[in-house]
Amino acid sequence: xxxxxxxxxxxxxxxxxxxxxxxxxxHLIINHFATQGVEAFNTASDxxxxxxxxxxxxxxxxxxxxMFHAFFGxxxxxxxxxxxxxxxxxxxxxxxxxxITGVFLVIFIAWHIWQTRIQKALGADVDFDMMAxxxxxxxxxxFYVLGVISATFHFANGFWSxxxxxxxxQSPRSQRISTFVMMGLFLxxxxxxxxxxxxxV
Amino acid sequence: xxENAVKERNEATAAKTVQFKIQRQDSPESSPYWETFNVxxxxxxxxxxxxxxxxxxxxxxxxxxxxxxxxxxxxxxxxCGACSMVINGRPRQSCTALVDQLTxxxxxxxxxxxxxxxxxxxxxxVMFDSxxxxxxxxxxxxxxxxxxxxxxxxxxxxxxxxxSKCMTCGVCLEACPNVNDKTNFIGPALISQVRLFNSHPTGxxxxxxxxxxxxxxxxxxxxxxxxNCVVACPKGIPLTTSIAAMNRAASVYSFKRFFGSDHMVD
Numbered sequence: 207x208x209x210x211x212x213x214x215x216x217x218x219x220x221x222x223x224x225x226x227x228x229x230x231x232x233h234l235i236i237n238h239f240a241t242q243g244v245e246a247f248n249t250a251s252d253x254x255x256x257x258x259x260x261x262x263x264x265x266x267x268x269x270x271x272x273m274f275h276a277f278f279g280x281x282x283x284x285x286x287x288x289x290x291x292x293x294x295x296x297x298x299x300x301x302x303x304x305x306i307t308g309v310f311l312v313i314f315i316a317w318h319i320w321q322t323r324i325q326k327a328l329g330a331d332v333d334f335d336m337m338a339x340x341x342x343x344x345x346x347x348x349f350y351v352l353g354v355i356s357a358t359f360h361f362a363n364g365f366w367s368x369x370x371x372x373x374x375x376q377s378p379r380s381q382r383i384s385t386f387v388m389m390g391l392f393l394x395x396x397x398x399x400x401x402x403x404x405x406x407v
Numbered sequence: 408x409x410e411n412a413v414k415e416r417n418e419a420t421a422a423k424t425v426q427f428k429i430q431r432q433d434s435p436e437s438s439p440y441w442e443t444f445n446v447x448x449x450x451x452x453x454x455x456x457x458x459x460x461x462x463x464x465x466x467x468x469x470x471x472x473x474x475x476x477x478x479x480x481x482x483x484x485x486x487c488g489a490c491s492m493v494i495n496g497r498p499r500q501s502c503t504a505l506v507d508q509l510t511x512x513x514x515x516x517x518x519x520x521x522x523x524x525x526x527x528x529x530x531x532x533v534m535f536d537s538x539x540x541x542x543x544x545x546x547x548x549x550x551x552x553x554x555x556x557x558x559x560x561x562x563x564x565x566x567x568x569x570x571s572k573c574m575t576c577g578v579c580l581e582a583c584p585n586v587n588d589k590t591n592f593i594g595p596a597l598i599s600q601v602r603l604f605n606s607h608p609t610g611x612x613x614x615x616x617x618x619x620x621x622x623x624x625x626x627x628x629x630x631x632x633x634x635n636c637v638v639a640c641p642k643g644i645p646l647t648t649s650i651a652a653m654n655r656a657a658s659v660y661s662f663k664r665f666f667g668s669d670h671m672v673d
Binding site: 211212215216282284285286287288289291292293295297298300301302304366367370371372373374375376377378381 | 496497582584585587589590622623624625626627628629630631632633634635638639645647648650651652653654655656657658659661
C-alpha cells in the first residue's frame with residue numbers, strides 16, 4: 207500500500223460520493239414511498255428489486271465500492287488519535303464524529319444487509335410487511351434511526367471533506383459556506399430518511 | 408522614589424508563588440512521572456524564566472532536592488521553535504507563554520508526537536527529514552553561472568512571506584490527530600512548505616518533484632481535515648488553505664501525469 211497510498215485515499219474520497227452517496231440519496235428517496243402507503247412502497251421496491259442486470263448493478267454500484275470504502279475507512283479511523291478534549295473546535299468534532307459514524311455504519315449496514323438483502327436471497331419477500339415486522343421491535347427503531355442519521359451525517363460531512371480533498375474549496379470562506387450547504391443536505395436527507403422509518407411503525 | 412516603588416513591588420510579590428506541574432522523563436526509554444514545583448512569582452515572568460528559577464534552585468514542592476529540568480530554548484522571541492512544549496494541554500512556545508495569562512497549576516509536558524529525549528526535550532528530526540523528502544528548497548547550484556532567476560511580483564512576495572514564517576516548531580504536528588506513531592503523515596507544516604517553494608518563481612521549476620514527494624505514503628492524502636493545525640499555529644500560517652491548495656495542485660498534476668503527454672513541469 208506504500209506508493210499507491212495517495213491513489214487509494216483519493217479513491218476512498220471519490221467512492222464516498224460516487225456511487226455510495228448517490229446510492230444513499232436514491233435509497234432514502236425510494237424508502238420515502240412508504241409514507242404514501244403499502245401499495246406505493248411495494249411498487250417502488252419491486253421496481254428496484256427487479257431492474258435488469260440487478261445483480262451486476264448491485265455488485266458494481268453498491269457492494270464493491272461500499273466494501274472498499276468501509277474497510278479502508280476502518281483503517282483510516284483506527285490510525286487516528288482524536289483529541290477533541292484538547293481542541294474542542296467545530297471541525298475537530300466533525301473529524302471525530304466522521305470516524306465514529308463510519309465505524310457504526312459498518313456494523314449497521316452489515317446488519318441491514320443481513321436483515322433485508324440476504325433474507326431476500328434466502329427466499330423472503332422485501333416489502334412493506336418485512337420492514338413493519340422489523341420495526342415491531344422498538345430496539346430496531348432506535349437502531350435504524352441511529353443508522354439513518356449516521357449515514358446522512360457521514361455523507362454530508364464527507365461531501366465537505368471531498369470538496370477540500372480534491373482542492374475545490376480552498377479559501378476559508380468557501381469552506382465555511384460549504385459547511386452550511388452540507389448542514390442543509392444533512393437535515394434534508396435526515397428528514398426524508400426518518401419520515402420513511404416512521405411510516406412503517 | 409523609584410527604588411521604593413521597586414522595593415514595594417518586590418515585597419508584594421515575594422510571598423506569591425506559582426505552581427508548576429511538570430511531566431518528567433529521565434531517559435528516552437524510561438517511563439514519565441509528574442513533579443510539582445512552587446516557584447517564587449516575579450512580575451511578567453514567562454514559563455522559561457520559571458524553568459530557569461527551578462534550575463537555579465531544583466527543589467520540588469515537597470522540599471526535596473531533585474535534578475534540574477531539561478528543556479530547549481534559543482531565540483526567546485518565538486521565531487526559532489526550539490522551546491515548544493505542551494503548556495496547560497496545548498502545544499506552544501514556552502518563551503511567549505506568560506505566567507500571568509495561564510491558569511495554575513501550570514502543567515508542562517513534552518510534545519509526545521516526537522521522541523522524548525529527556526524531560527521537556529524532544530527530538531524533532533523527523534520534520535527535518537521530511538523537509539528533505541519534499542525538497543523544501545530552491546535549487547540554484549549548477550556547473551556554470553545560471554544568471555538571475557525570474558522576478559517575483561512584490562504582492563506575491565508579501566503573501567509568500569507569511570508562509571515563510573514557519574519555524575518547523577512541530578506544534579501543528581502535535582495538534583494533528585493524524586500525526587502519530589500509527590501513521591507516516593509528515594504533517595501540515597511540510598505541506599505548506601511545498602506551497603511556499605512551488606510558488607517561488609525559481610522554485611516552481613521543480614514543482615513536479617515536490618508534488619511527487621507529497622503524493623507518496625505519509626503525504627498530502629493523509630490529512631483528515633480536523634483543521635487543528637491552523638488553530639494551533641503560533642505564526643498564524645494559513646495551513647488549511649495551503650493543504651487545500653496543494654490538494655488542487657496534486658489533483659491537476661495527477662490528471663496531467665496520467666492523461667497528459669510527457670511534460671514534466673507544465
